Amino acid sequence: MGLSFVSFTDHDTMEAYDRIGWTRENIIAGVEVKILDRKRVGHTVHINIYTLNKTQFREVLEITGKAQDIESLIQYLKSEKLPFTFNHPFWHEPGERLRAEAVVEIAELFPVLEYNMGRIKKLNRMVLDLARAKNKGVVASTDSHTGEIGRVFTLAEGSTFQEFFASIKEGQGWLVTEDLTYDRIKAEIFKRLDMLIDKQSWVMGGENLNMSTGNAIVDKIIKTLGNKEENTRATEKAFGKLLKLLVRSISHSGLPATLYLRQQNQLASQVKEDLQVV
Known part of the structure; x- marks a missing residue:
């Protein structure tokens, strides 16, 4: 089914x-x-x-x-x-x-x-x-x-x-x-960043490819990698391989996932507090 x-x-x-x-x-x-x-x-x-x-x-x-x-x-x-x-x-x-x-x-x-x-x-x-x-x-x-x-x-x-x-x-x-969960958001963020680094996987052929995670740190990385002009200048010329390795290492470390979950838990606490006041 x-x-x-x-x-x-x-x-x-x-x-x-x-x-x-x-x-x-x-x-x-x-x-x-x-x-x-x-x-x-x-x-x-x-x-x-x-x-x-x-x-x-x-x-x-x-x-x-x-x-x-x-x-x-x-x-x-x-x-x-x-x-x-x-x-x-x-x-x-x-x-x-x-x-x-x-x-x-x-x-x-x-x-x-x-x-x-x-x-x-x-x-x-x-x-x-x-x-x-x-x-x-x-x-x-x-x-x-x-x-x-x-x-x-x-x-x-x-x-x-x-x-x-x-x-x-x-x-x-x-x-x-x-x-x-931690495992799910870690895998999702890694896959998003990996897709952005590998332009061959882009399905749509637009000028830019951006994905919002809701986390300011990860979104900044994605915005840079998703901009084809920036991607060409930064990743393919001067230090492309190093940047790719760095981005993947950061993602594998779980730090972006940890920060994102912390942000969501803080938001949940804020909502609960605000609604109790209301």
């Missing part, structure tokens, strides 16, 4: 569907968009949107990029009858501060919240508690940037994706989940 529906939700781009097709059977066109609504939320929010076409995607980017109004975005999604989810609710971009009370408030706007394989158990349990309190559905997502399709998934009734999503909205879904 395989997966009935699969969606590839890249960050703010749907170029993958130009390659694999927008209307392939059981492949659900989807995207993960980010929006920074400074007035209503105060930090960046990630949202998965499904079954949209190119025109709708352009409209979404207009709202997220210019209006930056989360309520306007959700009104548009509802008017177009597009399924959408609140991704990793207790998360923020590096350099921002999470406003836990805002997360609780805007959760009302979403039909479904995400249980994320890339988050520690404490944060995922908070999402489950929030979903129960707000009577929301929950979906399990891998949030992997290196593959692992189907490692976690959601079971629900429905012969079409619309019926499937409706079942999840009604709380009639069953989650097959995993939480982030």
Whole structure:
């Protein structure tokens, strides 16, 4: 038995569907968009949107990029009858501060919240508690940037994706989940860095390739390696082999993984404290 529906939700781009097709059977066109609504939320929010076409995607980017109004975005999604989810609710971009009370408030706007394989158990349990309190559905997502399709998934009734999503909205879904562990994040970070160093493995032929881990140190390394111009100048000419060895050694040491887990545990403690105050 395989997966009935699969969606590839890249960050703010749907170029993958130009390659694999927008209307392939059981492949659900989807995207993960980010929006920074400074007035209503105060930090960046990630949202998965499904079954949209190119025109709708352009409209979404207009709202997220210019209006930056989360309520306007959700009104548009509802008017177009597009399924959408609140991704990793207790998360923020590096350099921002999470406003836990805002997360609780805007959760009302979403039909479904995400249980994320890339988050520690404490944060995922908070999402489950929030979903129960707000009577929301929950979906399990891998949030992997290196593959692992189907490692976690959601079971629900429905012969079409619309019926499937409706079942999840009604709380009639069953989650097959995993939480982030030291071994998993260490392997994920190493694979991301290795992919960035080895340009032959790049599937898309864009000018740059970036992957966000949410950790400022690792993201800086990835940004440097992911920039083809910098990559050519720095890694292929002057000290390419040395840099590759250094990056792989740092990754193998487990230091980036340790720092990332520490960051997530600190975030979980902050959220718990903030919500107790609220």
